[in-house]
Amino acid sequence: MAVAERFTSADLALMPDDNKRYEIIEGELYVSKSLGFEHQYTCGRFVQLLNTWNDEANLGVVLPTPGLVFAEDDDVVPDVVWISRERLNQVVDEAGHPSWPSKYYRPASPTKSETGK
16 A cells, blocks of 8 residues: 655745745645736735725734645645734744634636646
């Protein structure tokens, strides 16, 4: 019986800087090519709208494309994260990465991620 390789956050540090998005979900490595205009435009507009609401409500912070570390084998980069002020000090790790935000958002994309092994 073959044992599947499980990737960890440490493996991400070894990935090349090639404008691809590398993420680990439940120990599996996902590699996505750079997202297109429509996806980036949608994310930008969403960040703008969320920031406008957040500036008025003053309830938290909006972060575009942060690295989130849920566990050593769950390390992802969603498009937008909102973290309430009350949770902000609780969810930022030693490296400055937020984990378990209040909300995060990734719009559907017409491109599919490739699984890297």
